[in-house]
Amino acid sequence: MNMGAWNYVLPRFFPIFNSVGRSIESGLKYAGRDPSAATATGFGEVHAAEQAGLIEQALDLETSSSSS
Numbered sequence: 765m766n767m768g769a770w771n772y773v774l775p776r777f778f779p780i781f782n783s784v785g786r787s788i789e790s791g792l793k794y795a796g797r798d799p800s801a802a803t804a805t806g807f808g809e810v811h812a813a814e815q816a817g818l819i820e821q822a823l824d825l826e827t828s829s830s831s832s
Contacts (some may be wrong), residue, residue, distance in 0.1 A: 765799040795822035 774792075781788045795820060799802070804811045 765794060767801060767803060768795045770794055770796065795824075 772800060777788060777792060805814065
């Protein structure tokens with residue numbers, strides 16, 4: 765969602781996954797900063813804490829383990 769990238773790439777995932785016989789109808793989730801025109805907060809400590817949280821959120825396999 766940050767700087768509009770999510771809204772740009774999201775619709776492109778569906779035909780890509782469908783072309784290889786995979787469905788992402790309910791298994792794709794956003795892991796990132798809240799919508800913002802800025803790529804970072806501007807404060808090193810806050811950015812580092814946000815980044816660590818985003819990586820943890822993105823690598824959380826709990827929701828995808830049920831579909832494996």
